[in-house]
Amino acid sequence: MSKLTILNFCISKKTALILGGLGTLAAAYGIYRFIQSRHQPDEYFSTLKWQGGSSQRRILVLGLEAAGKSRLLQCFQQNSYPGNILPIPEPSIGYNIHSVGIGGVDYHFWEGRGTSEQSMQYLGIPSSVDMYIWVVDSSNPASFAKSRAAMHKFLDMCDRMTLSESKDCLSMVGAPLVIVAAQQDVEGSVSAADVLYEMDVDAIQHKHKVYIVGTQLPDVGQRKGLWRLYELVAYAEQKRYTPCIPAPSESDVD
Template sequence: VQPGLWGLVLAAAGGVALAVWSVVWRRRRRGVEPGDRSAASEVLNSPFLPGSGRARQERRWFFLTLQVKSSGQQVLLLGLEGSGKSSLLQCFTAGGLEYDVSPTQGFSAVSVHREEVHVEFLEIGGAEHLRLYWDMYLSRAAVLVYVVDSSDRARLPLARRLLHRLLRPEPRLPLVVLANKQDLPGACSVTDLHEALSLSDLGDQRKMFLIGTHLKKTGAQLDAGLQDARDLILQMVAAVREDQERGHETKACSFL
């Protein structure tokens, strides 16, 4: 796939604290419209997010505004911090790792247009204080991409627990598990990771794929494994969309 076929909008990255803070206060004074994604982005990337009381409520509300007006099909990227979500997003959209990523402080969103499909990749940071927001986006997601650092064996049980808890209320949500960092010494093989994450216990109604990936800093060309992963995700999104359209048609027919 030529990178030229991809349109992308990088909608969130970092944020200069003081500037963001002043924007937050300006918006607080004038009020923020539901669905104002730029506001949510600015706030969530602010390192000034306090963790309790009213401020926490407001933070939750800002997260919620993100849900209201998002268009296209959403692919949710989750996984523990440092597993490689932002790096993968960069590779999927820019075709390679062109710049260093820093830990995601809130969320980061990238829109991809390909042929008729408009897909929005949404990563929520994996740090502990951000994990409580993960499930807020599940019902909106067409596909969940769960990224695991295969070399971080000590935290595989935690990655498994979080994944299982997350998917309990979503028995049909399609899942792609990316066993990332396969290049690192001591990385868990894809087969062992299947076992360690108890993927066979995640329900037989679910479309599920497990793919080994590793990211290289060199070259603008997307690695074949990553290309396969990206194409698979887009195909799954297209399939979900077709199902939804068929569902709408069936509903429309039943009214006739």
């Protein structure tokens, strides 16, 4: 074998090693990117099938006016991708029902501002729900006290209505509560943890499992918090409790 042949062989071998190394590096990087993508929140539900099924979940979405309820539900829809511009939501009048099938489950969202017994009874609110979502505008601290009072009043009303109609407490009492700290992307907004503190949930945690989610849902651009909310809506278990129902007195028996 001539020196020239040996030289060409060595160069070809080295080139093959370099190319092989680059190919291995590219494959490893591809695997790394795949693993990383599996751990990234799917804020646009791109990995889910937009199809319902035999099971369903009913969710009440409530909060003060302009808290961000309608914007939240705009994101629970098909064909919503990065770059799409979300329209400005119109104010809610009474209760709106938003139904969508995701991942083989039918989700029915009742959205509104009504927190009175009359609105619950006459505006088509279900007598059984799987979850409450209470939306708070985290960029407006002046509204926290009003929102906190309305939330506690509403939950107390639901519990009383349920106990008067269902002694086994399987309709509304004990449904988990998700507090959504909306508009986290607005400058000067209060953190989700501080919003949870302001809502004073200690008085209701013996009856409702409470979660907190901070969301950033701009008209266009990167979303945050929506995937975590979906996980809770889809999988959060209800924490039920059996309240002490006073025994009838002798006068009641007579």
